[in-house]
Each structure stands twice: as structure tokens, then as C-alpha cells.
Amino acid sequence: MFSNTPMEELEGDLLEDYLGNYKKYGRTRANLYYLLDLLRLISLIPRSRRNTQKSKTMNNLFLFNLKYSFRSIKKHSVYQALNIASLTLGFTCFSLIYLFVFNHYQKDNFLENPEGIVRLNIIRDGNESMGIHSGIPYLLKKDIPEIERMSRMSSLVMEVSFTGNPDSFTEQVLSVEPDFMDIFQLETVLGEPFPKEPATVLLSESMAAKLFSSPQEALGKELTLTYNKKSRKKHVAGIFRDQPINSSYSPQIINQLGNYDRFSGLNGGLSVSLSAYFKLQKGTDRNALAQKIPENLKNYTDKESHLSNTYVFRTLNEIKNNPKISSGFIDSLDTQTVLIFKIVGLVILLLAVANYVNLTTALTLKRTHEVGIKHAMGATKHNLISQLLCESFIIGGISILLSGVFIAFLLPRIESYIGLQMQLTANMQTWLIVLSILALFVLVALASLYPAFLFSTTKFSQLLKGKSEVSPKSKLLRTSLMAMQFAISTFLIVGSLTFLKQLQFINKSHNLDHLSNVIIVSGKIGDKKRAIEHRLASLPEIERLSFASFAPGPVDYGRSGLGTDEFKESFGFYVIDEHFLDLMGLSIAEGHGFYTDDRNKPNHVLMNQAMVENVKEGHPLGKEFKLYGATQSKVIGIVENFPIGSLKSQIEPALYMQAALDEYLPGMIKKVAIQLKPENRVASIAKIESEWNKIFPEQPFQAEFMDDRIAKIYTDELKMGQLFGIFTGVAVVISCLGLVGLLTYLIQIKMKEIGIRKVLGASAGTLTKLLTLNIWKVLLLSSLISFPLSYHLLEDWLTSFVYRTEVSSELFILTILCFVLIVGLAVFWQIRNAIKINPTEVLRND
Amino acid sequence: MKRTGIGEFEELVLLTICVLENDAYALDIKEEVENRTNRRMNISAIHTTLYRMEDKGLLQSKLGEASQVRGGKRKRLFSVTAFGLKSLSEINETRSRLWKDIPSSILNALNT
Numbered sequence: 001m002f003s004n005t006p007m008e009e010l011e012g013d014l015l016e017d018y019l020g021n022y023k024k025y026g027r028t029r030a031n032l033y034y035l036l037d038l039l040r041l042i043s044l045i046p047r048s049r050r051n052t053q054k055s056k057t058m059n060n061l062f063l064f065n066l067k068y069s070f071r072s073i074k075k076h077s078v079y080q081a082l083n084i085a086s087l088t089l090g091f092t093c094f095s096l097i098y099l100f101v102f103n104h105y106q107k108d109n110f111l112e113n114p115e116g117i118v119r120l121n122i123i124r125d126g127n128e129s130m131g132i133h134s135g136i137p138y139l140l141k142k143d144i145p146e147i148e149r150m151s152r153m154s155s156l157v158m159e160v161s162f163t164g165n166p167d168s169f170t171e172q173v174l175s176v177e178p179d180f181m182d183i184f185q186l187e188t189v190l191g192e193p194f195p196k197e198p199a200t201v202l203l204s205e206s207m208a209a210k211l212f213s214s215p216q217e218a219l220g221k222e223l224t225l226t227y228n229k230k231s232r233k234k235h236v237a238g239i240f241r242d243q244p245i246n247s248s249y250s251p252q253i254i255n256q257l258g259n260y261d262r263f264s265g266l267n268g269g270l271s272v273s274l275s276a277y278f279k280l281q282k283g284t285d286r287n288a289l290a291q292k293i294p295e296n297l298k299n300y301t302d303k304e305s306h307l308s309n310t311y312v313f314r315t316l317n318e319i320k321n322n323p324k325i326s327s328g329f330i331d332s333l334d335t336q337t338v339l340i341f342k343i344v345g346l347v348i349l350l351l352a353v354a355n356y357v358n359l360t361t362a363l364t365l366k367r368t369h370e371v372g373i374k375h376a377m378g379a380t381k382h383n384l385i386s387q388l389l390c391e392s393f394i395i396g397g398i399s400i401l402l403s404g405v406f407i408a409f410l411l412p413r414i415e416s417y418i419g420l421q422m423q424l425t426a427n428m429q430t431w432l433i434v435l436s437i438l439a440l441f442v443l444v445a446l447a448s449l450y451p452a453f454l455f456s457t458t459k460f461s462q463l464l465k466g467k468s469e470v471s472p473k474s475k476l477l478r479t480s481l482m483a484m485q486f487a488i489s490t491f492l493i494v495g496s497l498t499f500l501k502q503l504q505f506i507n508k509s510h511n512l513d514h515l516s517n518v519i520i521v522s523g524k525i526g527d528k529k530r531a532i533e534h535r536l537a538s539l540p541e542i543e544r545l546s547f548a549s550f551a552p553g554p555v556d557y558g559r560s561g562l563g564t565d566e567f568k569e570s571f572g573f574y575v576i577d578e579h580f581l582d583l584m585g586l587s588i589a590e591g592h593g594f595y596t597d598d599r600n601k602p603n604h605v606l607m608n609q610a611m612v613e614n615v616k617e618g619h620p621l622g623k624e625f626k627l628y629g630a631t632q633s634k635v636i637g638i639v640e641n642f643p644i645g646s647l648k649s650q651i652e653p654a655l656y657m658q659a660a661l662d663e664y665l666p667g668m669i670k671k672v673a674i675q676l677k678p679e680n681r682v683a684s685i686a687k688i689e690s691e692w693n694k695i696f697p698e699q700p701f702q703a704e705f706m707d708d709r710i711a712k713i714y715t716d717e718l719k720m721g722q723l724f725g726i727f728t729g730v731a732v733v734i735s736c737l738g739l740v741g742l743l744t745y746l747i748q749i750k751m752k753e754i755g756i757r758k759v760l761g762a763s764a765g766t767l768t769k770l771l772t773l774n775i776w777k778v779l780l781l782s783s784l785i786s787f788p789l790s791y792h793l794l795e796d797w798l799t800s801f802v803y804r805t806e807v808s809s810e811l812f813i814l815t816i817l818c819f820v821l822i823v824g825l826a827v828f829w830q831i832r833n834a835i836k837i838n839p840t841e842v843l844r845n846d
Numbered sequence: 847m848k849r850t851g852i853g854e855f856e857e858l859v860l861l862t863i864c865v866l867e868n869d870a871y872a873l874d875i876k877e878e879v880e881n882r883t884n885r886r887m888n889i890s891a892i893h894t895t896l897y898r899m900e901d902k903g904l905l906q907s908k909l910g911e912a913s914q915v916r917g918g919k920r921k922r923l924f925s926v927t928a929f930g931l932k933s934l935s936e937i938n939e940t941r942s943r944l945w946k947d948i949p950s951s952i953l954n955a956l957n958t
Contacts, residue, residue, distance in 0.1 A: 008920055009919060010893060012921060013873055013889060013893070013921070036890065037893075039890075040890035040891070041894070043894065
């Protein structure tokens with residue numbers, strides 16, 4: 001029972017006692033006593049363990065462990081470097097992502113009652129919008145006691161200039177009512193708390209400092225605000241405090257909202273749509289309140305257009321988490337985007353930790369001799385575990401320090417790249433640093449426990465023989481970790497490929513292959529079209545040019561809409577000339593484009609395919625419509641649908657007419673599309689600029705390439721795509737490091753097998769198969785797991801585009817090929833050495 | 847009086863070891879106690895008490911030489927430590943002081 005040396009005296013005593021009893025009482029009673037004694041002695045078992053003799057040399061200590069850890073790290077420097085690299089990558093990515101996520105959640109935490117700040121939105125036919133009849137908020141404020149404050153608001157981007165300074169710039173101007181300052185907690189620093197006089201405005205501190213060097217200077221100065229060609233002079237009546245940097249809104253110029261009370265009657269024919277913000281009492285049920293609104297309005301009107309709508313109060317939080325319902329006044333970030341980043345961050349950390357576990361385990365098995373000798377010298381499990389933990393902490397510490405350096409280096413760059421500032425106070429930063437370091441250390445400790453136990457439980461006798469034990473359990477764990485890494489990597493690769501495919505689709509839809517040499521020059525061209533056309537046409541560098549009221553890309557001159565009884569809904573109309581379709585590479589679906597010879601009539605118009613659907617009766621080709629000017633317009637052709645703005649929205653019905661149709665239309669011409677000859681484009685643009693300056697000395701020369709214009713609509717997608725690409729790279733690198741670790745391990749335990757097989761005449765091919773078959777199986781398995789998942793997730797993402805590509809099978813095949821190539825390289829790198837080995841080297845010891 | 851935390855049986859065992867002039871092993875102790883008290887003892891009871899007292903610091907032990915008698919197993923020999931002796935004498939003093947103070951009227955009853 002007590003087979004270990006320390007308790008042998010008990011065994012001896014029991015035996016002696018048994019013999020004595022046997023003589024005295026006979027066999028049966030002696031047996032009985034023996035059994036009873038045994039049972040009672042069970043309580044001494046823990047003691048027998050405790051008293052195990054320990055060698056004093058292995059009894060300490062921290063310093064020993066530390067010294068030894070450094071030695072062993074130095075000895076396996078290549079693997080430890082891999083470890084540090086993958087952990088550093090993982091930690092850095094994770095921390096950066098979570099800093100930004102944390103930052104996102106810190107938004108607006110200075111508000112006293114963020115739930116109380118709401119905007120009234122209206123849902124009409126399933127579409128939610130914030131434009132509300134200006135009378136409704138007014139009546140609600142009057143009737144509902146829970147509404148403490150109300151302000152209607154209109155925000156317009158105006159041109160701002162001031163006397164004594166010829167330059168102007170554009171800025172968002174908010175026109176609001178007095179309660180606005182209270183709702184959004186804006187404090188006055190100087191002067192009036194609100195622009196009471198119509199000809200006054202308030203400025204923020206920073207705006208005042210930007211314009212007039214200091215807030216004190218700014219008070220009483222005069223500004224000119226220009227909107228839609230109407231200029232108004234305004235005096236600065238007061239200065240309000242800048243919002244904290246973690247605010248999701250930062251008004252700069254506040255203007256008084258004009259008197260809209262004469263439009264407030266709900267039954268009047270004329271109405272003005274404004275957005276309206278409210279401050280609700282604490283604890284108000286905003287949903288119940290919103291449901292009562294139609295009932296409230298019944299007292300004032302019986303118009304169906306007011307009563308049949310659903311009204312909702314959207315809190316500040318909802319507005320800033322949903323770009324679809326936000327306005328330019330409140331910054332917003334999609335919750336889905338935040339979620340994606342959160343998941344990606346965690347996944348990368350997981351990859352790094354899994355990798356660490358794998359590599360350390362592999363390394364442990366390389367060190368069996370060392371463990372054996374330590375055991376022989378009397379080291380206990382505890383000693384071995386603490387030594388491995390010590391090493392882990394050193395590795396983890398180095399990684400954390402390195403990632404700290406990287407974060408400090410990268411953070412400002414990323415901030416400027418994604419145009420978002422970190423808004424952390426110094427106090428919070430210290431806390432974050434302390435917390436993250438603690439958390440990461442805990443993580444390292446947890447991650448190293450498994451290899452540590454493996455390290456310590458390996459059987460002593462086998463260790464000295466240099467044999468390492470392969471338990472099925474540990475194999476399963478390693479394989480599943482590997483499978484997880486592969487699955488995540490393949491998902492990220494499929495994601496990146498899908499993104500690239502969608503990008504290609506976007507480029508194709510916008511015809512960008514065709515437009516690589518096209519530049520768009522913007523300006524008020526108007527009736528000087530002939531002059532500039534004449535000058536430009538004589539330049540040999542220009543292949544073709546076309547004048548139009550618009551160019552695909554961001555909307556920079558408000559679109560014009562038109563609607564008559566013959567059409568279902570209003571549509572966009574644009575002025576183009578006869579070369580436009582040709583230059584943009586657009587084809588005619590039916591009929592004919594504008595004629596370039598004398599068959600061309602001013603009343604000829606074109607429409608796109610979406611517009612054909614928009615016609616109430618019959619097919620429009622060849623028909624005449626009363627549209628603009630005195631004459632009937634004749635539809636001579638149907639242009640294929642092409643996107644003007646983002647593919648995220650439906651292509652709208654559009655009508656294209658010629659400038660000659662009406663005297664007002666030439667004024668709409670604001671763009672010249674110029675196709676350059678591919679050689680020496682910079683010089684060509686310089687020449688065009690000098691010509692431009694001769695005709696329009698007062699207008700700055702603004703030219704941009706077509707692809708830049710298109711890229712501007714997809715800024716968010718492109719940035720996200722790049723970030724996603726980076727993360728994919730990181731994940732793949734980490735997985736490869738893990739693979740190298742796994743292979744090292746495999747080769748280590750199969751060294752003898754390889755040797756024997758080589759002696760028996762195995763070829764390099766068979767050996768490779770022997771070593772890698774499992775990896776390919778794991779790869780197959782992880783693909784099976786990750787592909788359906790990625791298909792689902794990516795389809796989900798693509799639905800945010802109205803026009804989109806498909807997640808197709810060739811993407812998955814490409815991913816597999818891509819991954820097989822990467823894995824193959826890693827495998828090749830590792831196996832090369834193993835196969836070259838001389839069998840006598842391995843077999844000599846046995 | 848300081849509490850020594852020695853139970854009655856423990857005291858008995860301790861005293862027995864003293865009587866056996868230290869370096870006693872469990873079976874010797876068992877026999878000695880049995881002889882002196884006319885009670886049958888279990889060897890396991892002796893063992894647990896010995897180890898418990900060793901933990902308390904009243905006893906110390908060492909392994910003896912191996913012999914042919916008991917299947918080559920060595921004996922663990924127990925001796926009383928200075929602390930053990932001191933504790934014993936404290937108990938003894940307390941008792942004897944109490945004995946001394948018992949009125950003779952009561953003691954007379956014992957003699958008769």
C-alpha cells in the first residue's frame with residue numbers, strides 16, 4: 001500500500017502487529033484488526049506525500065528560474081523569436097482595435113442625460129426620415145408635459161467669408177431655436193447665450209480663434225454667410241465653449257432659425273420640413289410617447305398625410321450608431337462595423353494565443369532530455385511548472401513591451417489615416433495600460449499552463465531515454481487549435497478576396513477601365529463654354545472632351561429633380577453634350593444617341609433604362625414630352641443604366657438633355673470631362689490649367705481623375721478593406737508561425753521513424769507525405785467548417801450594396817489554392833532539413 | 847496555565863516513550879501501553895497519535911536500520927523533544943498542585 005520509501009515503517013509495523021495478533025487471537029481476528037488498522041491509516045496518506053524528500057538544489061527559487069529561463073530562451077532563440085513575433089502581432093492588433101472600440105464607447109459620456117436627447121423621426125411608407133412638418137414639434141411641446149425643451153433645426157453648408165479676408169471656406173451652419181443650447185449642453189463663454197437678433201450668429205471658441213485669432217477679438221465682428229447665391233451679413237454676438245473631443249457633435253456656427261410660425265398650421269398648403277430635437281424628462285417612456293403623437297395631432301388637423309404616419313423618437317445613441325438615420329450634425333459609426341472589428345480583434349488574439357500554446361508545446365517536447373535530468377536531480381512537478389511559467393512571463397513581457405512600442409508608434413499614424421482622434425484622458429490611459437498589461441499576463445499564464453503540465457508530467461524513465469510521450473489527448477488539442485487557426489485564416493482570405501471582387505465589380509460598373517485617362521475639371525463654365533472648348537480643342541494632348549452638368553462621383557452641385565404628370569415619380573435631369581456618352585464609354589440600349597451632324601435638334605433628349613420604367617404609359621422611345629422650355633422634347637434614345645453615385649443605392653431614373661433646349665440650361669454646365677492622351681499626363685494637365693486660367697481668371701482650377709472621384713464615394717469601404725487586408729495578413733502570418741511550430745513538433749517525434757524509413761529506402765516524397773498528410777487533413781476539415789460560415793457572413797455584408805457581385809465557388813477554390821501555397825511553403829521550409837538528415841545520426845543512440 | 851493541547855491518550859503515549867528511554871517504535875509503544883493499562887490497543891491508533899504529535903513538535907523521529915525480521919522494512923524511531931518534555935512537566939505540575947490542594951477530608955475517603 002505504501003510503496004514509497006517514506007512510509008515503509010508503517011508497513012513494517014503493520015506486518016509485525018499482524019504476526020503478534022495472529023499468535024494471540026488466531027487468524028480471523030488478526031485479519032480483522034489488520035483491516036481496521038489499514039482503514040484508519042488512510043488518513044495518513046496525504047502526510048506521506050507531504051513528506052516526500054526534496055532535493056535542496058531544486059528547492060528554490062525565483063532567481064534560479066529566471067537565470068535558467070534566460071538561458072533556455074537563448075538556446076531556442078529561433079522558436080522564441082517566432083513566439084514573440086506572433087504574440088506581439090496579436091497583442092498589438094488586439095490592443096489597437098480595442099482602443100478604438102473603447103474610444104467609441106466613451107463618446108458623449110459627459111452628457112447628463114443622453115437618453116433624454118431625442119430627435120423626432122417620421123416613418124412614411126416604411127422609409128424613416130427626419131424632416132418633420134415644422135408645426136408638429138411646436139404643437140407637441142405645447143401639449144406634452146414630458147417634453148422639457150424643443151428646438152427645430154436646419155443645417156446647411158454655407159460659404160463663410162469675412163471682411164478684410166478674400167478667402168472663403170465652407171462650414172456647416174446650424175439654424176436653431178433658443179432651447180437648442182440647453183438640449184445639447186452648449187455653454188456660453190462670452191457675449192449673448194443665443195443670437196436673438198436675426199443678423200447675429202454665435203461661434204465656437206475654436207472657430208472664433210481660427211477666424212479672428214482669439215474669442216475676445218471675434219466678438220462683434222462681421223461675417224458673410226452665402227448660401228445658394230444669397231449672401232447675408234452677420235455679427236458675432238457670442239462665443240460658446242468647444243465640445244469635448246469625445247463629443248459626437250461639434251457645432252461651429254449657430255444661427256437663429258427664422259420665424260417659421262406662419263408655416264406651423266397643419267392645414268396650410270405651404271409647409272417647411274425641419275428636423276426637431278427634444279429634451280425629455282428623465283424616465284420618460286419615449287416609445288409610448290411617440291405612439292400617442294397621431295392622436296395628439298387629431299385635435300389640430302384631419303389631414304391623412306399627418307395622421308397616417310408613424311412617429312418615433314430616436315435617441316442620440318441610436319442616431320450615432322446608425323449612419324442611415326443620422327445627419328451631418330451628429331457623427332455616426334455603424335454598429336455592424338464596430339462589431340466586425342470587435343470580432344476580428346478577438347480572433348487575432350485567439351490566433352496568437354493558440355499559436356503560442358502550440359509552439360510552446362512543441363518546444364517542450366524538444367526539451368525532454370532537459371526535463372529528464374532535472375527530474376533525476378530531484379525537481380518536482382511544481383519546480384518544472386514554475387520554470388516554464390517563468391519563461392512564459394518573460395516571453396509575454398517582452399511581447400507586451402514590444403507591442404507597447406508598436407502601439408505608441410502606430411497610433412498617431414492610424415489616427416490620421418482613419419481621421420479619428422483618440423479621446424482618452426491621461427488618467428484613463430494609465431488605467432487602460434495597467435489593465436491591459438494585467439489581462440495579457442493572465443492570458444499568458446493561462447496559455448502556458450497546458451504546455452507546463454505537459455512539461456512536468458512526462459514520465460521520468462522515458463525522458464531519460466529521450467522518448468517523448470504522445471498522448472492522444474494532447475494531439476487532439478493541438479489538432480483542433482490548428483484547425484481553428486486554419487479556419488479563421490481561410491475565412492479572412494475568402495473575405496479579402498470577396499472584397500477585391502466587389503471592388504472590381506465597382507470599377508467595372510463605373511467603367512473605370514475605360515476612364516483611366518479621363519480628368520474632370522469643375523467650375524462655373526456656363527456661357528463661356530464655346531471659348532474654353534475652342535481653346536482646349538486646339539491642344540494636341542487632348543483626345544476628346546465633353547461638357548456636362550455633372551460627372552459620376554460625389555454629388556458636389558445639388559442635383560436637380562423634375563417631375564410631370566406623365567411620370568410616376570420625380571427624376572434627375574442632367575445636361576450633357578453629344579460627346580458625353582462616347583467619352584464615358586456608355587452604350588445606347590435602344591434608339592440613337594445625340595447626333596453629331598445636322599440631324600441634331602435642340603429638343604432631342606435621352607433617358608436611362610430606369611427612366612423607361614418611370615413612364616406611366618407605353619414605351620417612351622420616339623415619344624414627345626413637355627419637359628422644359630417651350631418646345632416638346634423628343635426621346636431619341638435609351639442609355640444603359642449607369643451609376644452616378646455609390647452602388648449602395650439604386651440607380652435613379654435620369655433624363656439627359658442638351659444645353660441648347662432652353663436659355664437657362666447652359667448655366668448648369670459645370671464640368672468638363674477631358675480624355676487625355678496617355679503620355680505625359682502631368683504636363684498635359686498643366687497646359688489645360690494655363691488655358692483655363694486665361695478664360696476664368698477668377699475661378700481656381702479644380703481637376704481630378706475619374707478614378708479618384710469614384711474612390712471618394714467609397715472612402716469608408718476602401719479604408720475598411722485595407723484594414724481587413726492588414727488583419728488578414730497578420731492572421732495568416734500568425735497561422736504560418738503556428739504551422740512551423742506544429743511541424744517542428746511532428747518532425748521531432750518522428751525523427752526515428754524517418755531515420756528507419758530512410759534506411760529501408762523511403763523516398764523524399766513518401767517522407768513528405770508521412771509528415772504532412774495530417775496537415776492537409778486538418779486543412780480540409782477547417783475549410784469544411786469555415787466555408788459555409790464565410791459564405792453566409794459575406795453574403796450578408798454584400799447586401800449593403802444594391803448592385804453587387806456574388807460570393808462564388810471560384811473564390812473558395814482560389815482561397816484553398818492560396819492557402820495550400822502558403823502552407824506548402826512553410827512545410828517545405830521545415831521538412832527540407834528533416835529529410836536531408838543522416839539516418840545514423842538519429843539511430844545511433846538506440 | 848498555558849494550554850499545551852495534549853490529550854489524555856497523547857499524554858499516555860508521550861509518557862510511555864519517556865519510559866522506554868526514547869528511540870521507541872510504534873509496536874514497542876503499543877505493547878508497553880497495553881501492559882500498563884490492560885487495554886487492547888490498535889496499532890493504527892498509536893500511529894495516528896504519533897504522527898500528530900510529531901506535527902505538533904512534541905516528538906521527533908528518524909528511520910532506524912533495516913533488519914531481516916520485518917521483511918526488510920525499516921522502523922521509525924520516535925523520541926520526545928524538549929518541547930514535549932516541557933509540556934509533560936507542565937501538565938504534571940498543574941496536576942500535582944491540584945492534588946496538593948485537595949482537602950484531606952476528601953482524600954480520606956480515598957484511603958478508606
